[in-house]
Amino acid sequence: MAEVTSKIPQATSKRLPLYYRFLQNFANAGKKRISSSELSEAMKIDAATIRRDFSHFGALGRKGYGYDVMDLLHFFRQALDQDEETDVALIGVGSLGNAFLKYNFQKNHNTRIVVAFDPKAPETGTTVSNIPVFHPDLIEEKIMEMGIDIVILTVPARVAQEIADRLEKIGVKGILNFTPVRLSVPDSMRVHTIDLSIELQALIYFIKNDVKDSQL
Numbered sequence: 001m002a003e004v005t006s007k008i009p010q011a012t013s014k015r016l017p018l019y020y021r022f023l024q025n026f027a028n029a030g031k032k033r034i035s036s037s038e039l040s041e042a043m044k045i046d047a048a049t050i051r052r053d054f055s056h057f058g059a060l061g062r063k064g065y066g067y068d069v070m071d072l073l074h075f076f077r078q079a080l081d082q083d084e085e086t087d088v089a090l091i092g093v094g095s096l097g098n099a100f101l102k103y104n105f106q107k108n109h110n111t112r113i114v115v116a117f118d119p120k121a122p123e124t125g126t127t128v129s130n131i132p133v134f135h136p137d138l139i140e141e142k143i144m145e146m147g148i149d150i151v152i153l154t155v156p157a158r159v160a161q162e163i164a165d166r167l168e169k170i171g172v173k174g175i176l177n178f179t180p181v182r183l184s185v186p187d188s189m190r191v192h193t194i195d196l197s198i199e200l201q202a203l204i205y206f207i208k209n210d211v212k213d214s215q216l
């Protein structure tokens with residue numbers, strides 16, 4: 001199967017983790033091959049979109065056979081770098097942060113939150129769902145010690161930029177930002193901002209306009 005190339009459209013790339021999750025479920029259920037219409041039904045993405053996406057990955061289903069589940073999984077694992085374990089830190093253990101610590105990517109064993117920070121934690125650290133939570137004074141020390149590159153930010157808006165600046169200084173590469181702040185960071189750092197109200201607005205727009213190729 002072909003390597004992922006930079007030519008893959010963004011909308012297709014965004015569906016990669018979703019494909020991966022569904023294929024894992026199919027593999028766990030003992031399924032060896034899958035057709036685009038079966039995937040379409042499970043994922044609620046139309047079959048033509050799936051076939052087009054898969055053609056970008058060099059995956060060509062055979063008529064009457066479909067796609068080989070293990071082949072696809074192998075490909076997605078490489079594309080998503082899932083063969084490597086990624087340790088993630090979370091900053092801000094409030095309503096949202098607590099929920100993430102409890103969830104902790106249960107369906108993806110290669111990505112996990114291994115440490116968290118919140119001023120409510122004593123300096124010695126405590127745990128939530130077995131994950132150590134330290135005072136934010138220890139952010140630099142712990143993140144560098146643990147070699148963490150990715151941080152989930154679930155702090156109040158007023159402290160978000162200040163924390164991003166601190167993370168930049170210690171070479172953190174990526175922030176998954178749940179705060180409403182448009183973080184200003186250098187090119188060496190990547191920020192993905194998730195804003196539920198924008199996602200919801202987009203969903204409503206796509207439903208109203210019946211845009212099929214937008215399931216993510």
Ligand SMILES: NC(=O)c1ccc[n+]([C@@H]2O[C@H](COP(=O)([O-])OP(=O)(O)OC[C@H]3O[C@@H](n4cnc5c(N)ncnc54)[C@H](O)[C@@H]3O)[C@@H](O)[C@H]2O)c1
Pocket residue numbers: 091092093094095096097117118119120136153154155156157159163177178179180194195196197
């Ligand atoms: N992305 C979304 O869709 C979405 C949805 C809800 C909330 N939010 C945003 O996510 C953030 C968290 O929301 P919440 O509801 O969990 O808030 P929350 O107030 O329940 O939690 C924030 C936590 O951050 C901690 N904190 C404060 N200063 C800190 C610091 N310097 N370092 C580390 N931790 C610090 C607080 O002690 C608190 O536990 C807010 O910015 C909120 O606007 C985003």
